[in-house]
Amino acid sequence: MKKTDSEYSILVNDVYKKFKLVYDKPFTLKERLIFWKNTKVGYHEVLKGINLKIKKGETVALIGVNGSGKSTLLKLMTKIIYPTKGEIKTNGKLTSLLELGAGFHQDFTGRENIYFNASIFGLTAQEIDARVQDIIDFSELGEFIEAPVRTYSSGMYMRLAFSVAINVDAEILLIDEILAVGDQHFQDKCYAKLEELKNSGKTIVIVSHSLNAVKKLCNRAVWLYKGEVREDGPTDKVIEKYLEVCG
Amino acid sequence: MFKEIYQYRQLLKSNVRKEIRGKYKGSFLGVLWSFVNPLLMTLVYAIVFPFLLRNSQDHYTTFIVMAILPWNWFTSSIAQGTNTILVNGGIIKKVYFPRAILPISIVVSGLVNFLISCLIIGIFLICSGIGFSVYIAFLPIIILIQFMLQLGIILITSSVDVYVRDAEYIINFFISLLFYATPVLYSLDMFPARFKFFLQLNPMATIISSYRDIFYYQQLPNFTLLAYVFCLSAFILFIGIKIFNKLEKGFAEEL
Numbered sequence: 159m160k161k162t163d164s165e166y167s168i169l170v171n172d173v174y175k176k177f178k179l180v181y182d183k184p185f186t187l188k189e190r191l192i193f194w195k196n197t198k199v200g201y202h203e204v205l206k207g208i209n210l211k212i213k214k215g216e217t218v219a220l221i222g223v224n225g226s227g228k229s230t231l232l233k234l235m236t237k238i239i240y241p242t243k244g245e246i247k248t249n250g251k252l253t254s255l256l257e258l259g260a261g262f263h264q265d266f267t268g269r270e271n272i273y274f275n276a277s278i279f280g281l282t283a284q285e286i287d288a289r290v291q292d293i294i295d296f297s298e299l300g301e302f303i304e305a306p307v308r309t310y311s312s313g314m315y316m317r318l319a320f321s322v323a324i325n326v327d328a329e330i331l332l333i334d335e336i337l338a339v340g341d342q343h344f345q346d347k348c349y350a351k352l353e354e355l356k357n358s359g360k361t362i363v364i365v366s367h368s369l370n371a372v373k374k375l376c377n378r379a380v381w382l383y384k385g386e387v388r389e390d391g392p393t394d395k396v397i398e399k400y401l402e403v404c405g
Numbered sequence: 406m407f408k409e410i411y412q413y414r415q416l417l418k419s420n421v422r423k424e425i426r427g428k429y430k431g432s433f434l435g436v437l438w439s440f441v442n443p444l445l446m447t448l449v450y451a452i453v454f455p456f457l458l459r460n461s462q463d464h465y466t467t468f469i470v471m472a473i474l475p476w477n478w479f480t481s482s483i484a485q486g487t488n489t490i491l492v493n494g495g496i497i498k499k500v501y502f503p504r505a506i507l508p509i510s511i512v513v514s515g516l517v518n519f520l521i522s523c524l525i526i527g528i529f530l531i532c533s534g535i536g537f538s539v540y541i542a543f544l545p546i547i548i549l550i551q552f553m554l555q556l557g558i559i560l561i562t563s564s565v566d567v568y569v570r571d572a573e574y575i576i577n578f579f580i581s582l583l584f585y586a587t588p589v590l591y592s593l594d595m596f597p598a599r600f601k602f603f604l605q606l607n608p609m610a611t612i613i614s615s616y617r618d619i620f621y622y623q624q625l626p627n628f629t630l631l632a633y634v635f636c637l638s639a640f641i642l643f644i645g646i647k648i649f650n651k652l653e654k655g656f657a658e659e660l
Contacts, residue, residue: 238500240654274419277416278496279500281415
């Protein structure tokens with residue numbers, strides 16, 4: 159990375175993302191041979207020329223109505239999908255919380271799943287050993303940690319998943335509308351933890367519809383509208399304008 | 406790519422553990438099934454085939470068990486490996502990690518099983534009175550070649566299977582075909598030289614014969630053939646890495 163780049167955590171450079179919409183997708187060879195010129199293909203352009211520079215230590219909220227491309231942008235940042243045009247650079251270890259509990263194995267105990275889930279985020283065994291107690295404490299699962307995950311209630315499941323993801327110690331944290339986790343007590347705890355991460359200089363990008371929470375946590379907001387950046391700036395101002403139009 | 410896989414080595418480790426333990430969770434015998442299965446297969450063949458073939462092999466059960474166990478590693482790796490990206494679609498769509506971890510952990514978990522299976526082969530060698538020889542020292546080389554071959558194949562099949570779901574069925578058909586073209590139940594020496602040449606184009610034929618050379622015949626494996634299979638496997642692995650790297654970018658969208 160060039161020296162000028164190093165103050166940025168995420169650089170989004172003129173990114174376009176087009177999804178192919180195939181009606182009656184030919185999954186099998188037979189279908190492919192019979193309908194090989196008949197499949198209707200449409201394109202849906204989700205992102206149209208996004209430019210974003212996110213500095214280290216910034217807390218950025220992506221807001222916008224459904225279908226404006228927020229989640230797609232987040233997925234592009236994590237490298238789950240790749241842009242059709244343009245490029246995205248990230249600088250530093252990255253964790254994404256797009257969906258909690260991705261890859262939990264139902265028959266394994268909570269503790270085993272901590273190891274498995276944390277390793278998906280790229281941690282080594284020693285690093286997980288050092289964190290496992292923090293994770294269990296944060297989840298408040300107590301003795302249930304030794305029970306198979308399939309016996310958990312959905313709240314317990316979410317608490318465990320969130321505890322793992324938030325204790326991974328990444329430099330960049332991408333969060334997609336998952337803070338509606340657990341009861342009020344646990345939610346408060348999550349926000350407190352995010353606040354703590356923010357203060358320790360982590361970069362956080364968060365997609366959320368709960369504007370009040372966003373106002374408290376983020377110092378910058380980006381309003382996406384139909385795949386383009388409509389407004390970018392301090393959270394209060396952007397939200398104000400957003401509410402004028404969409405409220 | 407290799408650096409990243411090293412960085413995610415813990416994921417590889419826990420995924421291998423999941424493959425080995427998760428598969429049989431809920432069954433009484435658990436992991437033991439991965440050994441009981443090939444042994445039962447051996448038993449069936451050992452009863453049926455001496456009736457069908459006028460075979461002149463001494464210790465026929467020992468003769469086939471050392472071929473069935475590596476063959477079992479081959480088929481289970483290919484069958485599970487081809488599926489692995491589809492089966493793990495849920496987490497591929499949600500988390501980023503080097504996708505190659507999935508096929509690699511299939512082959513590695515198969516390897517762990519096979520290494521334990523080697524103890525079974527040892528037991529058969531002792532009980533039949535054949536015993537051991539120094540040629541067992543070549544075992545790691547043969548295992549390495551088989552490992553490369555399998556990994557190369559499933560890097561290709563697993564990524565293609567995402568786009569064309571038929572791959573799975575085509576592969577399964579070819580595996581059952583290949584079983585008869587591979588000297589598992591018979592020896593290649595039963596064929597005339599001209600025919601034998603064609604059978605030896607199949608890399609698994611040489612691999613299985615080599616296991617038999619070091620365990621059963623207690624002689625050096627055929628290094629010319631083994632070198633050919635090594636080059637072929639390295640080539641398939643190289644192509645596999647290329648194809649996988651190219652196709653993996655579309656996985657999350659295609660699944």
